[in-house]
Amino acid sequence: MFGFELHASDGAARTGVLRTPRGDIRTPAFMPVGTAGAVKAMLPDSVRATGAEIVLGNTYHLMLRPGAERIARLGGLHTFMAWDGPILTDSGGFQVMSLAKLRKVTEEGVAFQSHIDGANEFLSPERAMDIQRLLGSDIQMVLDECPAFPATETQIESSLALSMRWAKRSKAAFGGQPDRACFGIVQGGVFPHLRRRSAEELIEIGFDGYAVGGLAVGEGQSTMFEVLDATVPLLPRDRPRYLMGVGKPDDIVGAVLRGIDMFDCVLPTRSGRNGQAFTRTGTLNLRNARHAEDPAPLDGECRCPACRKFSRAYLHHVVKANEIIASMLLTWHNLTYYQDLMAELRAAISSGGMAEFAAGFARQRQENDVPPDPDVSH
Amino acid sequence: MFGFELHASDGAARTGVLRTPRGDIRTPAFMPVGTAGAVKAMLPDSVRATGAEIVLGNTYHLMLRPGAERIARLGGLHTFMAWDGPILTDSGGFQVMSLAKLRKVTEEGVAFQSHIDGANEFLSPERAMDIQRLLGSDIQMVLDECPAFPATETQIESSLALSMRWAKRSKAAFGGQPDRACFGIVQGGVFPHLRRRSAEELIEIGFDGYAVGGLAVGEGQSTMFEVLDATVPLLPRDRPRYLMGVGKPDDIVGAVLRGIDMFDCVLPTRSGRNGQAFTRTGTLNLRNARHAEDPAPLDGECRCPACRKFSRAYLHHVVKANEIIASMLLTWHNLTYYQDLMAELRAAISSGGMAEFAAGFARQRQENDVPPDPDVSH
Numbered sequence: 001m002f003g004f005e006l007h008a009s010d011g012a013a014r015t016g017v018l019r020t021p022r023g024d025i026r027t028p029a030f031m032p033v034g035t036a037g038a039v040k041a042m043l044p045d046s047v048r049a050t051g052a053e054i055v056l057g058n059t060y061h062l063m064l065r066p067g068a069e070r071i072a073r074l075g076g077l078h079t080f081m082a083w084d085g086p087i088l089t090d091s092g093g094f095q096v097m098s099l100a101k102l103r104k105v106t107e108e109g110v111a112f113q114s115h116i117d118g119a120n121e122f123l124s125p126e127r128a129m130d131i132q133r134l135l136g137s138d139i140q141m142v143l144d145e146c147p148a149f150p151a152t153e154t155q156i157e158s159s160l161a162l163s164m165r166w167a168k169r170s171k172a173a174f175g176g177q178p179d180r181a182c183f184g185i186v187q188g189g190v191f192p193h194l195r196r197r198s199a200e201e202l203i204e205i206g207f208d209g210y211a212v213g214g215l216a217v218g219e220g221q222s223t224m225f226e227v228l229d230a231t232v233p234l235l236p237r238d239r240p241r242y243l244m245g246v247g248k249p250d251d252i253v254g255a256v257l258r259g260i261d262m263f264d265c266v267l268p269t270r271s272g273r274n275g276q277a278f279t280r281t282g283t284l285n286l287r288n289a290r291h292a293e294d295p296a297p298l299d300g301e302c303r304c305p306a307c308r309k310f311s312r313a314y315l316h317h318v319v320k321a322n323e324i325i326a327s328m329l330l331t332w333h334n335l336t337y338y339q340d341l342m343a344e345l346r347a348a349i350s351s352g353g354m355a356e357f358a359a360g361f362a363r364q365r366q367e368n369d370v371p372p373d374p375d376v377s378h
Numbered sequence: 379m380f381g382f383e384l385h386a387s388d389g390a391a392r393t394g395v396l397r398t399p400r401g402d403i404r405t406p407a408f409m410p411v412g413t414a415g416a417v418k419a420m421l422p423d424s425v426r427a428t429g430a431e432i433v434l435g436n437t438y439h440l441m442l443r444p445g446a447e448r449i450a451r452l453g454g455l456h457t458f459m460a461w462d463g464p465i466l467t468d469s470g471g472f473q474v475m476s477l478a479k480l481r482k483v484t485e486e487g488v489a490f491q492s493h494i495d496g497a498n499e500f501l502s503p504e505r506a507m508d509i510q511r512l513l514g515s516d517i518q519m520v521l522d523e524c525p526a527f528p529a530t531e532t533q534i535e536s537s538l539a540l541s542m543r544w545a546k547r548s549k550a551a552f553g554g555q556p557d558r559a560c561f562g563i564v565q566g567g568v569f570p571h572l573r574r575r576s577a578e579e580l581i582e583i584g585f586d587g588y589a590v591g592g593l594a595v596g597e598g599q600s601t602m603f604e605v606l607d608a609t610v611p612l613l614p615r616d617r618p619r620y621l622m623g624v625g626k627p628d629d630i631v632g633a634v635l636r637g638i639d640m641f642d643c644v645l646p647t648r649s650g651r652n653g654q655a656f657t658r659t660g661t662l663n664l665r666n667a668r669h670a671e672d673p674a675p676l677d678g679e680c681r682c683p684a685c686r687k688f689s690r691a692y693l694h695h696v697v698k699a700n701e702i703i704a705s706m707l708l709t710w711h712n713l714t715y716y717q718d719l720m721a722e723l724r725a726a727i728s729s730g731g732m733a734e735f736a737a738g739f740a741r742q743r744q745e746n747d748v749p750p751d752p753d754v755s756h
Contacts, residue, residue, distance in 0.1 A: 037692070037701075038701045038703040042703070043703065043706065043707075065699060066691070066694075066695045070691075074689060080691070080692055080695075293448060295452055309422070310460055311452060313444070313448075313458070314458055314460075317414075317443065317458075318415065320443065321416075323414060324419040324651075324705055325418070325419070328706070329421075
């Protein structure tokens with residue numbers, strides 16, 4: 001059965017465990033993104049070895065290729081991608097906005113063309129839930145309409161109203177799946193009263209967990225934190241809270257401080273494929289010539305294969321030579337860094353040292369390299 | 379100390395063990411190609427898990443990037459690429475011919491431009507051995523001049539004469555490195571009397587092992603086997619024999635039948651990255667739509683992760699979606715297939731069943747799919 005237990009809190013930050021029939025997830029948790037049925041450049045055993053207890057799958061990508069019905073015939077997404085832990089699937093709403101062509105939103109749903117082959121597709125709240133059911137997703141997200149940033153208050157208000165009607169239809173379509181969870185998504189842009197309205201309407205419908213959507217789309221970290229300050233306290237204490245598509249390590253620390261339990265982001269995987277590494281002493285671009293003869297490991301405290309077996313000089317070389325092993329090693333490292341950060345956050349909350357941890361984390365980052373600022377997106 | 383022991387023979391085929399200070403290599407052996415300091419799309423532990431006991435490194439690629447002196451300063455190639463088993467390095471002769479620009483061969487050596495950045499480079503027999511010493515190679519190859527195919531007898535004879543003078547200089551430059559081996563390379567194209575001359579001159583110089591070069595360059599399998607029939611019997615029985623850059627599974631079976639002990643080829647790794655898989659029931663192109671809903675494993679008898687955990691349908695999907703995991707899984711599978719083939723060949727020779735094994739192997743391949751015929755090259 002699905003369930004959520006809180007074990008400790010420290011200020012607004014909390015730590016606990018999300019129980020699913022496929023395994024427990026310690027929170028705060030980071031979910032690696034397995035977009036199209038694979039966490040890019042990682043085998044499932046390696047994803048597990050980083051400490052990940054749940055991965056995310058993308059409804060949009062999987063509905064287009066290989067197709068939800070096909071995955072169902074092949075035994076579901078867990079079997080298909082050989083990941084036996086829990087899987088959360090998004091609803092496709094965000095990718096339809098960011099990737100699909102000729103998008104047309106109506107009350108019924110959203111018509112669009114596939115970015116892969118231009119095929120005409122349609123996603124409604126009911127279809128989004130049906131796809132997630134076919135995939136066998138453990139945590140299913142309602143379909144929402146994701147407005148572009150920036151948007152006017154009027155645009156956000158109108159989009160929010162549609163998203164709330166879709167949330168109700170999504171929940172009805174989800175129906176009773178006792179071993180699976182359905183999460184609502186709070187929208188409302190950067191407007192506190194719209195976030196409040198959204199949270200209240202979702203709580204009225206009633207969900208197993210509550211996500212905060214529509215952030216990390218360009219509003220900046222301080223605005224994002226303001227939105228969290230205004231939104232998170234409105235959410236039920238006894239339900240998990242998921243900040244979608246976030247983020248950089250300091251985004252995550254700040255969001256955990258504000259009471260968020262779950263995260264997903266392509267940043268560690270995408271950055272890895274781009275030659276960037278998150279380390280305890282700063283963010284490194286391995287393409288930089290200063291690493292060419294450096295025999296030191298990427299991060300002396302890290303337990304991943306990239307750090308235990310290879311030098312920065314080697315990683316520089318394989319990045320420059322476009323060797324696939326560069327993506328493999330840096331992805332493994334970055335995911336390990338993220339999982340270790342989550343473990344440190346859980347420990348800090350358990351011991352009542354969250355504020356101190358967050359302050360130390362911020363100080364350490366100021367003392368070290370200024371991190372690059374790669375795109376953050378789903 | 380370097381040494382070679384023969385344990386059994388069956389007809390011309392033999393099985394034994396090549397002893398090196400970094401570990402034993404059971405022969406016949408297949409050496410995965412680690413071109414630029416990495417077996418493409420594989421971590422070293424995974425290469426080892428396929429059954430590989432030695433990998434090959436490319437002098438040409440490594441001298442251009444990151445440079446032999448740099449690798450030496452970083453502790454040598456084994457440390458650099460985190461492979462603690464034996465490494466054989468080629469001399470760069472073949473890649474200079476196939477990849478470099480503005481190649482100019484003189485008695486002294488070969489001047490060329492790097493295919494990476496156009497830099498002027500020079501490779502002589504002495505420099506080739508120096509680079510391999512800097513890399514820390516366990517088995518070093520003499521520099522040879524590799525004529526293009528087809529070539530006239532006069533061209534081959536002249537090229538061969540130069541290669542033999544270079545072999546003598548290479549051996550002198552190798553000098554006394556007690557824990558390392560130096561192999562000569564028999565050239566002579568498709569001309570038996572030139573192959574004989576080459577073998578005799580190399581034996582006169584005296585090497586730890588003898589390679590057969592200049593094959594698998596377009597002459598076809600039957601011609602290649604004829605050259606082996608004419609060449610291998612001339613080589614010392616108590617030294618390992620290495621057929622360079624070969625080849626397809628049936629090339630390997632035929633060459634083992636003719637007394638070859640060692641192989642290297644990019645085919646299993648390159649084919650894997652191109653969506654092709656070698657299996658006990660034929661060669662598959664995973665891009666083909668017929669695999670789209672096939673829940674069967676690639677090869678039901680294979681022990682690799684691609685076969686134990688995933689379906690053909692999944693592999694088809696990740697190949698089509700250009701996911702890095704496709705290259706990772708198919709490379710791992712193909713290398714496992716090659717290592718399992720070598721193990722079966724060793725067992726067949728040990729039990730006196732080599733002819734039967736070869737006949738069964740040929741029959742099985744006729745009964746199954748006609749294999750595609752991808753490019754075979756270094």
